Amino acid sequence: MNKMATVGALLLATAATPVMAQITDDVVKVGVLTDLSSLYADINGPGAVAATQMAIDDAGGTVLGKKIEIVTGDVQNKPDVAATIAGRWYDSEKVDVILGAGGSASSIAGSRVGADRKRIFLAIDPASSDITGKLCNAYTVQWVYDTVSQANGTGSAVVKAGGKSWYFITADYAFGHALERDVSAVVTANGGTVLGSVRHPINTADFSSFLLQAQASKAQIIGLANAGGDTINAIKQAAEFGIAKGGQKLAGLVVFISDIHSLGLERAQGLQLTEAFYWDRNDDTRAFAKRFAAKMGGKMPTSLQAGYYSATKLYLKTIKDIGTDDADKVMAKMKSSPADDEIFGKSVIRADGRKVHDMYLFEVKKPSESKGPYDYYKPIATIPGDQAFRPMDKGDCPLVTKK
Numbered sequence: 001m002n003k004m005a006t007v008g009a010l011l012l013a014t015a016a017t018p019v020m021a022q023i024t025d026d027v028v029k030v031g032v033l034t035d036l037s038s039l040y041a042d043i044n045g046p047g048a049v050a051a052t053q054m055a056i057d058d059a060g061g062t063v064l065g066k067k068i069e070i071v072t073g074d075v076q077n078k079p080d081v082a083a084t085i086a087g088r089w090y091d092s093e094k095v096d097v098i099l100g101a102g103g104s105a106s107s108i109a110g111s112r113v114g115a116d117r118k119r120i121f122l123a124i125d126p127a128s129s130d131i132t133g134k135l136c137n138a139y140t141v142q143w144v145y146d147t148v149s150q151a152n153g154t155g156s157a158v159v160k161a162g163g164k165s166w167y168f169i170t171a172d173y174a175f176g177h178a179l180e181r182d183v184s185a186v187v188t189a190n191g192g193t194v195l196g197s198v199r200h201p202i203n204t205a206d207f208s209s210f211l212l213q214a215q216a217s218k219a220q221i222i223g224l225a226n227a228g229g230d231t232i233n234a235i236k237q238a239a240e241f242g243i244a245k246g247g248q249k250l251a252g253l254v255v256f257i258s259d260i261h262s263l264g265l266e267r268a269q270g271l272q273l274t275e276a277f278y279w280d281r282n283d284d285t286r287a288f289a290k291r292f293a294a295k296m297g298g299k300m301p302t303s304l305q306a307g308y309y310s311a312t313k314l315y316l317k318t319i320k321d322i323g324t325d326d327a328d329k330v331m332a333k334m335k336s337s338p339a340d341d342e343i344f345g346k347s348v349i350r351a352d353g354r355k356v357h358d359m360y361l362f363e364v365k366k367p368s369e370s371k372g373p374y375d376y377y378k379p380i381a382t383i384p385g386d387q388a389f390r391p392m393d394k395g396d397c398p399l400v401t402k403k
Contacts, residue, residue, distance in 0.1 A: 033100035039229030055312035104128035104175035133395035153274025167219035168197035284342035
């Protein structure tokens with residue numbers, strides 16, 4: 001073989017050789033940092049861990065020939081706990097991506113640690129729209145919903161149905177503040193008025209004083225700017241106070257199917273709510289939910305638990321597609337490619353880190369309309385993603401150049 005032929009053969013051999021996969025530490029480590037023991041444990045918690053593991057199992061437990069490992073932590077909805085665990089995971093335990101992390105304040109803390117370490121943080125749990133607004137960073141994606149989507153869904157629907165005067169019972173931390181702010185903006189933009197608000201500590205057992213103040217306001221709508229156990233307690237105690245009999249209506253602004261299951265249809269019937277996912281929406285969501293329920297004792301997944309599956313699946317697929325778990329390259333690919341899946345349908349991830357997909361307005365069924373456990377919602381409207389979420393240039397995200 002002459003010299004030119006030898007060189008040509010070497011070039012062909014090189015071209016035929018695949019680029020070596022670049023996986024740091026020879027393992028892909030996924031951290032699930034969520035509320036495993038407190039008021040949000042039913043909406044994420046153990047179900048979030050199970051859904052993440054489902055996505056890992058669906059990938060065969062490996063990516064690019066490297067093992068996928070999962071680590072879990074209980075955030076306790078405390079920012080200092082979130083920051084401490086996130087720092088340890090990223091620094092000492094070589095966690096590649098953290099999914100979480102409980103309430104908005106703890107998620108913001110975890111997100112900041114991720115940005116500081118230049119590691120990926122997928123904000124599945126939190127609702128505060130500030131995460132993709134003034135607090136955005138290049139390494140965080142907010143996955144399922146936010147306070148703007150809830151305002152443009154439930155808040156808008158209630159105002160348009162005649163609920164013009166509002167009083168808020170608000171969880172006194174980042175999430176509640178953002179939700180009250182974003183819903184108030186929708187209420188006033190649609191000709192309504194906000195008569196006032198009262199704020200309660202997270203994980204409140206006794207809502208009597210807060211309900212009495214709301215009752216005294218004479219507002220048509222009492223907006224519950226809280227979630228999980230706080231929303232459940234507020235709704236239960238509002239029934240005991242005869243709020244509805246007095247002519248006032250409750251608006252649950254962040255409500256999950258686990259909340260409806262806890263309340264029961266007798267209490268929850270007629271409640272309108274906005275969700276990114278409902279297990280019985282189509283064949284794909286039903287198939288996922290059936291698998292999830294088999295692992296979770298018959299419980300159907302909340303939208304957040306479905307979000308853990310969706311995010312883990314896309315993260316692992318992206319690594320496989322680009323041949324590396326390098327955080328900058330993974331984020332660039334995720335933001336430049338469709339993020340469609342069977343959970344949320346057509347989706348994109350914007351430059352500000354907001355995952356955009358359709359949202360859905362539902363009404364809770366009457367007991368007589370339900371065919372069995374978890375058959376709780378009837379569809380009212382589909383809210384296209386570009387209408388559900390805040391325009392990217394309106395959130396004051398420093399990553400976005402305003403036109």
